[in-house]
Amino acid sequence: MILRDFLSKRGKHIEDTVDLSAGTLAWSLRAKKKANEMDGFINATIGSATEDDGKLMVLPTLVEELSNLNGDQIFSYANMRGVNEFVQAWKKDTIDTYPAYLQEGADTFSTLPITACGGLTGGFMISAQVLFDKGDTILAPNFRWRNIDNVFFRNLQFKESTYELLDKEGNLNFDNLISKIHEAEKEDKKIGIYLNFPNNPSGISPTYDEVKKFQEVVEEISIPTTIFLDDAYEGCAYEDSVIEHSLFPHLIGLNEDVVTIKVDGVSKRYFAYGARLGLVTVGFGEEVSEEDKVDVRELMAKAARTNTSSAPKGIQVAMSNVLNDPEKNKQVHKEKKRNTSILEDRYRYMKKLVGEKESSVLQPVEFNSGFFGYFHIKGKQQASEISHKLLEKGLGTVPFENVKNGLNGVRVAFSSISEKNIEKTVDILYSI
Numbered sequence: 001m002i003l004r005d006f007l008s009k010r011g012k013h014i015e016d017t018v019d020l021s022a023g024t025l026a027w028s029l030r031a032k033k034k035a036n037e038m039d040g041f042i043n044a045t046i047g048s049a050t051e052d053d054g055k056l057m058v059l060p061t062l063v064e065e066l067s068n069l070n071g072d073q074i075f076s077y078a079n080m081r082g083v084n085e086f087v088q089a090w091k092k093d094t095i096d097t098y099p100a101y102l103q104e105g106a107d108t109f110s111t112l113p114i115t116a117c118g119g120l121t122g123g124f125m126i127s128a129q130v131l132f133d134k135g136d137t138i139l140a141p142n143f144r145w146r147n148i149d150n151v152f153f154r155n156l157q158f159k160e161s162t163y164e165l166l167d168k169e170g171n172l173n174f175d176n177l178i179s180k181i182h183e184a185e186k187e188d189k190k191i192g193i194y195l196n197f198p199n200n201p202s203g204i205s206p207t208y209d210e211v212k213k214f215q216e217v218v219e220e221i222s223i224p225t226t227i228f229l230d231d232a233y234e235g236c237a238y239e240d241s242v243i244e245h246s247l248f249p250h251l252i253g254l255n256e257d258v259v260t261i262k263v264d265g266v267s268k269r270y271f272a273y274g275a276r277l278g279l280v281t282v283g284f285g286e287e288v289s290e291e292d293k294v295d296v297r298e299l300m301a302k303a304a305r306t307n308t309s310s311a312p313k314g315i316q317v318a319m320s321n322v323l324n325d326p327e328k329n330k331q332v333h334k335e336k337k338r339n340t341s342i343l344e345d346r347y348r349y350m351k352k353l354v355g356e357k358e359s360s361v362l363q364p365v366e367f368n369s370g371f372f373g374y375f376h377i378k379g380k381q382q383a384s385e386i387s388h389k390l391l392e393k394g395l396g397t398v399p400f401e402n403v404k405n406g407l408n409g410v411r412v413a414f415s416s417i418s419e420k421n422i423e424k425t426v427d428i429l430y431s432i
């Protein structure tokens with residue numbers, strides 16, 4: 001690195017620890033290369049939803065709205081906090097997904113969102129920076145999106161405390177998180193907890209009963225605690241018992257010591273990954289005044305200003321036009337439903353086939369939501385070895401391997417496999 005002598009401590013740490021070609025991206029590149037050499041290759045590495053013909057799944061109403069914007073609507077600066085009509089509509093759009101009995105509380109106990117440039121990633125950076133310092137403890141699941149390691153543990157250098165998300169049978173279990181919270185209450189002055197449902201990479205979301213159990217713990221927390229909710233895949237749940245909306249309304253209004261930060265965005269919720277628009281909403285544990293809510297929102301906007309400044313304008317105007325027009329709103333939700341039901345069909349078929357087979361190498365976890373299925377490796381082989389073998393057999397997967405965190409398995413993105421290729425995918429997986 002030619003600039004080595006110029007670097008800050010943080011710069012050095014980022015240079016030494018962050019690898020842009022590691023993990024998902026590297027496996028995605030390997031899969032693309034292999035696909036060029038091998039007819040019928042199935043690429044299940046990518047965490048975006050694709051149509052059966054491989055094209056990106058988008059929402060036609062949003063595409064049309066974006067293409068009709070004029071120069072001013074696209075190129076002028078957006079308000080630092082977000083385009084007002086858009087953030088108002090986003091809050092309503094979010095609250096509409098909650099059960100009726102939770103809607104009023106969700107409004108009362110939370111701020112209006114602010115926009116974050118750079119998608120959900122920007123939202124985590126902004127909110128985490130104003131609440132935690134280097135060395136502060138953040139509890140994060142062993143199954144987690146890898147970029148949270150980059151943001152929280154490499155860039156911001158928080159102290160990592162890992163909790164196990166699943167039990168030995170591959171079911172979600174909050175017990176380990178609960179005991180980690182109790183330990184932290186003895187050792188730390190304050191903590192952060194990162195939760196991500198539907199989870200990347202396990203494809204798991206909690207049932208309503210599990211949420212209730214976690215609520216009881218949240219009610220009793222005795223040190224200032226911030227829950228970061230990563231709601232990238234909200235709305236993609238495929239079983240009746242499983243929560244199909246954000247945990248946000250279930251965690252606010254419970255305990256004055258617990259603040260919940262909802263980070264969401266258009267990336268997956270509106271199939272607009274490259275639009276780079278995230279949002280941050282702060283939820284409180286008790287009723288607060290309107291002035292306090294405004295203050296907290298202003299703080300987040302100030303943090304955004306010092307970080308990446310305002311978010312892209314065009315996508316906010318297009319989203320606002322779509323959400324605020326009753327006809328377009330209806331249409332875009334119809335299109336979202338169409339896309340989600342395609343993902344659900346793929347999920348169901350994959351679950352069915354997986355349930356009918358046995359493998360001496362792979363053990364599926366109880367995935368029930370999101371874009372992914374995840375398979376533990378039963379024996380001594382490493383997940384990356386298995387992913388290499390699968391690649392040679394015509395299937396691209398992403399290995400998740402971390403001895404320290406008890407991870408050794410492969411992630412299969414059914415979001416990017418056509419239904420007709422699901423059977424072949426499962427055949428390849430179980431031939432290993």
Ligand SMILES: Cc1ncc(COP(=O)(O)O)c(C=O)c1O
Nearest residue numbers: 047119120121145200230232267
């Ligand atoms: C769990 C999770 N959170 C956040 C993101 C990223 O969101 P964005 O691209 O909007 O930063 C992803 C993307 O893969 C993800 O899997």
